[in-house]
Each structure stands twice: as structure tokens, then as C-alpha cells.
Amino acid sequence: MNDRVQASPAEYFTASDASPAGDAGACPMSPRVAAAISVARYHGVELDPQTVRLQPDEAAPSPPVLVAWLRDSGLWARGVRLSFKQLMKIDDPAPVVLLLDDGGAALLVGRNTEHGALLLRDPHSAGSAPVAADALQLKQLWSGACLLVRAGRQGVAEDAPFDMAMLARLVWGEKRILRDIAISSVTITILSILPILMIMTTINTVVQYHSTNTLTLIVVVLVIALVFEMILTWGRKLLTVILAAKLDARLNLLIFDRLLALPVDFFERNQAGELSYKIAQIYQVREFLTGKLMTTFIDIFMVLLLLPILFYMNASLALTVVIAAGCIGLIIWAFIPMLARMTQRIIAAESAKGSVLVESIYGIRTVKALALEPLRAAEWDRKVANSAALNLEAGQLANWPATLTMPLQRYTQAGVLALGAYMAMHSNNPLMIGSLFGFMMLGGRVAGPLVSLASLIEDVQRAKAAIGQVGSVLNRPTEKRAMTQGLRPQFEGAIRFDEVTFRYEGTSAPALEKMSFSVPAGTMLGLVGRSGSGKSTVTRLLQGINRDYTGSIKIDGTDIREINLRHLRKHFGMVLQDNFLFRGTVRDNILAGRPGLSFEDAVRAARLAGAEEFIELLPHGYDTYIQEGSPNLSGGQKQRLAIARAVVSDPRVLILDEATSALDPESEALVNANLLRIAEGRTMVIVSHRLSSLIECDLIMVLDRGHMVDIGPHKELVERCAIYRHLWLQQNRHIDSRQPIPSLAQRK
Ligand SMILES: Nc1ncnc2c1ncn2[C@@H]1O[C@H](COP(=O)(O)OP(=O)(O)OP(=O)(O)O)[C@@H](O)[C@H]1O
Ligand SMILES: [Mg+2]
Numbered sequence: 140m141n142d143r144v145q146a147s148p149a150e151y152f153t154a155s156d157a158s159p160a161g162d163a164g165a166c167p168m169s170p171r172v173a174a175a176i177s178v179a180r181y182h183g184v185e186l187d188p189q190t191v192r193l194q195p196d197e198a199a200p201s202p203p204v205l206v207a208w209l210r211d212s213g214l215w216a217r218g219v220r221l222s223f224k225q226l227m228k229i230d231d232p233a234p235v236v237l238l239l240d241d242g243g244a245a246l247l248v249g250r251n252t253e254h255g256a257l258l259l260r261d262p263h264s265a266g267s268a269p270v271a272a273d274a275l276q277l278k279q280l281w282s283g284a285c286l287l288v289r290a291g292r293q294g295v296a297e298d299a300p301f302d303m304a305m306l307a308r309l310v311w312g313e314k315r316i317l318r319d320i321a322i323s324s325v326t327i328t329i330l331s332i333l334p335i336l337m338i339m340t341t342i343n344t345v346v347q348y349h350s351t352n353t354l355t356l357i358v359v360v361l362v363i364a365l366v367f368e369m370i371l372t373w374g375r376k377l378l379t380v381i382l383a384a385k386l387d388a389r390l391n392l393l394i395f396d397r398l399l400a401l402p403v404d405f406f407e408r409n410q411a412g413e414l415s416y417k418i419a420q421i422y423q424v425r426e427f428l429t430g431k432l433m434t435t436f437i438d439i440f441m442v443l444l445l446l447p448i449l450f451y452m453n454a455s456l457a458l459t460v461v462i463a464a465g466c467i468g469l470i471i472w473a474f475i476p477m478l479a480r481m482t483q484r485i486i487a488a489e490s491a492k493g494s495v496l497v498e499s500i501y502g503i504r505t506v507k508a509l510a511l512e513p514l515r516a517a518e519w520d521r522k523v524a525n526s527a528a529l530n531l532e533a534g535q536l537a538n539w540p541a542t543l544t545m546p547l548q549r550y551t552q553a554g555v556l557a558l559g560a561y562m563a564m565h566s567n568n569p570l571m572i573g574s575l576f577g578f579m580m581l582g583g584r585v586a587g588p589l590v591s592l593a594s595l596i597e598d599v600q601r602a603k604a605a606i607g608q609v610g611s612v613l614n615r616p617t618e619k620r621a622m623t624q625g626l627r628p629q630f631e632g633a634i635r636f637d638e639v640t641f642r643y644e645g646t647s648a649p650a651l652e653k654m655s656f657s658v659p660a661g662t663m664l665g666l667v668g669r670s671g672s673g674k675s676t677v678t679r680l681l682q683g684i685n686r687d688y689t690g691s692i693k694i695d696g697t698d699i700r701e702i703n704l705r706h707l708r709k710h711f712g713m714v715l716q717d718n719f720l721f722r723g724t725v726r727d728n729i730l731a732g733r734p735g736l737s738f739e740d741a742v743r744a745a746r747l748a749g750a751e752e753f754i755e756l757l758p759h760g761y762d763t764y765i766q767e768g769s770p771n772l773s774g775g776q777k778q779r780l781a782i783a784r785a786v787v788s789d790p791r792v793l794i795l796d797e798a799t800s801a802l803d804p805e806s807e808a809l810v811n812a813n814l815l816r817i818a819e820g821r822t823m824v825i826v827s828h829r830l831s832s833l834i835e836c837d838l839i840m841v842l843d844r845g846h847m848v849d850i851g852p853h854k855e856l857v858e859r860c861a862i863y864r865h866l867w868l869q870q871n872r873h874i875d876s877r878q879p880i881p882s883l884a885q886r887k
Pocket of ligand 2: 796
């Protein structure tokens with residue numbers, strides 16, 4: 140043995156070795172995750188360890204999870220099994236991740252061909268010297284699982300449009316199952332043709348020559364064939380079900396992934412009802428892929444196998460069957476354009492109907508409050524009538540090809556018999572009778588699939604329309620690239636706007652025009668101005684919700700367009716006027732599934748937000764369950780929970796947009812009293828209509844019609860800014876502006 144291999148690799152790369160990772164904070168990082176990060180870094184991509192989608196019961200991420208994660212970031216990744224020898228042969232300097240049996244990982248960074256050893260490195264200590272391991276040593280820890288990573292074409296898989304071609308690739312991804320289904324289908328076909336051929340023989344020989352032995356043999360063969368056919372049919376069904384489940388899961392993952400990557404403003408511009416209806420069309424696509432398409436695919440095999448047999452038995456009869464089948468095809472072909480148009484119309488009508496339903500459910504409070512039920516019902520009636528009429532029309536249309544092709548279908552069964560009988564009568568061959576029976580039975584099997592091809596075409600149209608619907612939502616520019624790439628700086632919180640001009644899509648007047656200002660980190664910045672003056676727009680641009688502005692917005696000197704979006708938003712806290720609480724306990728809602736946060740953090744955040752006292756009065760405290768739409772909480776309580784949720788991760792920048800406007804004076808005073816404490820050590824941007832809640836701000840910015848009118852502390856603004864003074868006097872007529880204003884802290 141060579142003497143260069145000293146330390147046992149086992150000491151280096153075990154899963155228990157998971158040391159706290161640099162940027163994952165106190166949360167230990169799996170060596171597999173660390174290894175993936177190292178390799179990605181090698182290829183120039185920085186990964187965020189918090190974005191791995193670990194299954195809850197998974198200790199170490201499985202190869203598919205890692206592959207999906209790497210691919211998400213635009214890298215090419217693949218999980219493979221390789222032998223020691225193969226690894227020795229790879230002559231690519233890029234590191235390979237060895238996935239060890241115990242859930243650990245090692246980075247393959249080089250080879251020592253002289254000693255027949257691989258040079259491995261611990262993923263947690265990037266700078267450490269590699270250890271050499273030979274085949275024997277590695278065998279104890281590793282059974283061949285590897286992760287190959289290469290620099291990919293940026294985000295190819297993710298950004299491919301959602302269309303037929305993409306679905307075809309998705310199905311093709313299951314090549315092995317498809318191959319097995321194909322093999323079993325061919326075998327089943329052969330086995331099911333067997334009895335027919337046997338019957339032919341029975342008629343031809345057994346009956347004619349009274350051969351009992353042959354009959355027994357035939358029966359035995361038939362029984363055996365039947366048993367095999369049963370087993371194979373069962374197996375094929377199972378494979379089809381597996382394929383369906385796999386495709387279903389993939390489609391669902393894909394669409395949700397894409398949906399979540401769409402920018403917020405897309406959702407704002409499109410009705411939730413229509414969007415969810417369109418997305419739900421995916422079920423049509425799936426049904427098509429795994430149902431009709433599958434069976435037809437199998438049937439075509441049957442036809443391809445049977446045709447040569449038919450030609451062998453009787454070429455002229457077989458030719459007539461093919462001609463009949465061709466005519467069936469032509470008739471159906473002629474109807475396709477009409478059917479396609481019809482299907483488009485039906486889908487549009489169904490979509491309109493779906494939106495009425497979803498909208499009514501979403502807006503049921505308003506519907507009830509304004510007694511709009513009759514109006515909604517009338518609208519629904521109209522949509523239902525429309526879609527019913529279209530469906531009827533489509534049914535009538537589809538009836539035509541079915542009827543017209545009927546004589547041809549019949550020909551392939553009965554007509555062939557007549558023609559064959561005629562031919563038999565005029566020939567001296569007695570074997571003809573048996574063959575004729577066989578021909579008739581097989582001929583029917585050819586016609587069946589061809590007819591089902593007809594209805595397949597209709598289904599293709601439906602599926603196409605459904606794909607179009609889903610695609611109309613999903614084939615939009617996503618934020619994926621911005622969310623997976625870009626810088627991940629540590630934030631201090633200094634904000635700078637330089638000549639920022641922004642216009643919402645479809646509007647003429649800019650929402651912000653040539654706005655320039657700069658505030659240092661730790662500032663408490665208030666935004667005031669009339670409704671529609673652009674306050675919320677400022678906060679939206681800061682969060683990267685709208686990104687097509689001109690000018691530049693910088694955080695600590697870095698343009699936010701350069702910063703990874705997810706990183707940016709994660710380090711920003713946001714509280715809106717109306718916040719959505721998820722179903723789950725109070726604690727879950729405050730922690731919002733963010734890793735590395737404990738119950739103590741939740742309590743601390745609740746205290747900071749002034750939510751502690753009411754949470755403790757809830758029936759189960761922090762474990763009280765919040766229903767959908769949170770009916771068991773008051774507006775003020777919800778708001779304080781939302782503030783707790785925003786501050787729990789200790790964001791560098793906290794944005795409150797009208798966060799306290801919906802609160803009663805008492806809750807508002809409570810939140811305001813805490814604002815100063817909340818603001819400690821971070822930049823705050825507070826939008827409020829009530830100037831009294833902004834007095835404590837270091838700087839207040841006054842906006843008017845998208846322009847910044849002035850910026851300064853309250854005292855200065857009252858003196859010099861007319862708009863501000865006007866707003867202030869409007870709200871505080873009873874207070875003499877020359878009097879010192881009681882501060883929040885004093886008021887408390
Ligand atoms: N999603 C949007 N699409 C198109 N225009 C928008 C959109 N959001 C806002 N606007 C327009 O941009 C301008 C600024 O709106 P913004 O929401 O920033 O005002 P605001 O100061 O926050 O008002 P408010 O106090 O009422 O919340 C308004 O004229 C508004 O009509
Ligand atoms: Mg607003």
C-alpha cells in the first residue's frame with residue numbers, strides 16, 4: 140500500500156461532522172449542501188443554503204433535491220452512479236461531489252494516478268488539504284452515488300416556454316417506463332393475436348382432420364398465453380399508473396414553481412379568479428398525457444403489428460382494410476379545424492364561467508354586504524347557458540365524423556367477411572374459411588385504434604387549448620433569474636435614490652418622477668403625501684417589486700438590480716395595511732417557516748410588536764390556531780402579528796405602509812409607542828396618513844404627484860414646507876403649531 144494515504148477518509152467526511160456553516164448562521168449545514176455550494180462556487184454561482192427544499196423527514200438532502208436546487212440556479216447537474224475506476228478516468232478539473240452512504244459528502248478535487256487514489260476534500264473546510272483515498276478505503280463509505288455539476292446555459296430548463304414541446308420533453312424524461320410499457324404492449328398484442336390465429340388453425344385443421352391431440356395442445360397453449368397476458372396487462376397498468384403519478388407530480392411542481400416566480404405586479408394586473416381557473420386547466424393536460432395519449436400510443440403498436448399479419452394472410456383483403464382506415468382518417472382530418480375552433484370557444488366560455496365562480500367565492504363578503512347575490516346569480520346563469528350551448532354545438536359537430544365513419548368501420552368487420560366469403564367461394568382453397576374468420580377478428584382490431592385516433596385528435600385540440608391557457612399565465616417573464624442570481628451583500632440600510640422615474644404599465648403619468656434622496660443607515664424615514672402621491676410606489680421599488688424604472692436605487696452603495704431578489708426581500712421587513720396570515724398557529728405565523736428561528740425569537744418579536752399581551756390572553760397562547768382569513772383575530776391584533784412577523788428575523792430595513800391606519804387609537808398608540816424600540820439598529824420607512832405617528836421620525840419626506848417636495852425633520856417641515864404645514868394643520872386644528880408637540884414617549 141502506498142504510504143501517502145495516511146488518515147482514514149472516514150474521519151473527514153461523515154455526516155456527523157456537520158459543523159456550523161458560515162452564512163447559514165447557527166443552523167448546521169448538511170455536508171451535502173456545503174459540497175453543492177462549493178462546486179457551484181467553482182462554476183461561479185453563489186447558492187443560498189436556505190433555498191434547498193429539504194423534505195421535513197430528510198436528514199440529508201437526496202440527490203434529486205440537490206439536482207433540482209443546482210438546476211434552479213442555472214447550473215447543469217446530474218445524479219449518477221460511478222465506480223472508483225470511472226472516477227479515476229474523468230479528466231475534468233471541476234470537482235465532483237461524492238454522496239456518501241451515511242448522508243455525508245466529499246469533494247473529489249483530484250487524482251493521484253501514480254498511487255491509484257482519489258484526492259478528496261471535506262466540503263466544510265474549503266481551504267483544507269485534500270486526503271487521498273484508494274478504492275478499498277472509499278468502498279467502506281461510498282457505494283457510487285455522485286453529483287456531476289457543470290456551468291449550464293443560464294436557467295434553460297426553467298425558462299423553457301410551457302408548450303407541447305416542453306410537455307413532450309417531460310414525458311420523454313420517463314424513457315424507461317415508456318420503454319417498458321412499449322415492450323409489454325407488444326407482448327400483450329402478440330399474446331392476444333395468438334388465440335385468433337389458434338382459432339384459425341382449429342377451424343382449418345382440427346375440424347377438418349378430427350385431430351384431438353392438436354386441439355388439446357392448442358387449448359394448453361391458449362391457457363398459458365392467457366396467464367401471461369393477464370400478468371403483463373396487470374404490469375402494464377401498474378406502469379401506466381406510475382407514469383401518471385410521476386408526470387402529475389412533475390407538472391404540479393413545475394407550475395407552482397413558475398407561478399411563485401412571477402412578479403407581484405403580474406398578479407395585481409390579473410384577476411385571481413381567472414388566474415386560478417387557467418392554472419387549473421393543467422388537469423386537462425395531465426389527463427390527456429396519461430390517459431388518452433397513452434392508450435392510443437399503445438393501440439398504434441397493435442396496428443403496426445397487425446398490418447403485416449393481415450397482409451400475409453390475404454394481401455387484397457388487407458389492402459381494402461387499409462383503404463377503409465385511410466378514408467376514416469381523411470374524414471376525421473376534414474373536421475379538425477372546425478373542432479379546434481369549437482374547442483377554443485368552449486375553453487374561453489368555461490374560463491369566463493370559472494372566473495365568476497372563483498370571484499364570487501373570493502368576494503363573498505362584499506357580495507353579501509351589498510346584497511349582490513341576484514346579480515351574481517344572473518351572471519352565472521348567463522355563463523352557464525353560454526357554455527352549455529357551446530358544448531351542445533360541439534357535441535353535434537363531433538357527431539358527424541363519428542356517423543360518417545361508421546360504414547367504413549363496419550366494412551373492416553362485416554364487409555371484409557362478405558368480400559372474403561365471395562373470394563373463398565371462387566377459390567378452391569378450403570383453408571380460406573378459417574383464415575377468413577381470423578381476418579375478420581383481426582381486421583376489427585385495426586379499425587378500433589384508428590377510430591380512437593379520431594377522438595384523440597379532438598382531445599389533442601382540447602389539450603392544446605388547455606396548454607395555451609396555462610401557458611398564458613406561466614409563459615411570462617419571471618423573477619427567477621433575479622431570485623437565484625446576483626449579489627448577496629450584508630446590509631447596513633443606507634438608501635439612495637438617484638433620478639428615479641417610474642411609470643406603471645398601462646398608465647401615462649409617471650408614479651414617481653426624477654426622485655433623488657439619500658438617507659444613512661439607521662434612519663427612521665417617514666413618507667407623507669396625498670393619496671396617490673407615490674408613497675407605496677417608493678416602498679415597492681425598494682423591494683424590487685417593480686424593476687423597470689429609470690435612474691438608480693442603491694442600498695449601501697449597491698444598485699438593487701444587482702442584488703439577489705430573494706436575499707433583498709429576506710432582509711427587508713414589510714408590513715402592509717392588510718396583511719395575510721396563513722393558516723397555522725400564532726407561533727407559526729410569526730416565525731413564518733423561517734429556518735433557524737426559535738420560539739424565543741417569536742416571543743421577543745411579539746413583545747416588540749406589542750402583541751404579547753393579547754397573545755397571552757388567547758385560549759392557547761402562542762399555539763392558538765388561526766383560521767383562514769383569521770376571523771378569530773381583530774384587525775389590530777392581526778396587524779400586530781404582522782409586525783411581529785416582520786421583525787422576527789431582525790431585518791436591516793423595515794417598511795411599514797399604512798401599517799397602523801386600520802388600527803383603533805389604542806392599538807395604534809401601542810404600536811407607535813413601540814416604534815422607537817423597533818427602529819433601534821435598523822432603517823425604517825414608515826408611510827402614514829397620520830402625521831402624528833411620524834413626529835419621531837429622523838426625516839420626513841413629503842411627496843406630491845410623484846415628486847419629492849421636501850425632506851427634513853418635522854420641526855423644519857412645519858416651518859418651511861407648505862404642503863406639510865397644510866396637512867399638519869388639517870389634522871391638528873386643535874393644537875397650536877407653535878406649541879411644542881408632545882412626543883410619543885411622553886404621551887405613553
Ligand atoms: N398597480 C398599479 N398599476 C397602475 N397604476 C398604479 C398602480 N399602483 C399605483 N398606481 C398609480 O400610481 C400612483 C401612485 O400610487 P401609490 O400607490 O404609490 O400612491 P400612495 O401615495 O401610496 O397612495 P395611498 O396613500 O392612497 O396609498 C397613483 O396615481 C396610482 O394610481
Ligand atoms: Mg399607498
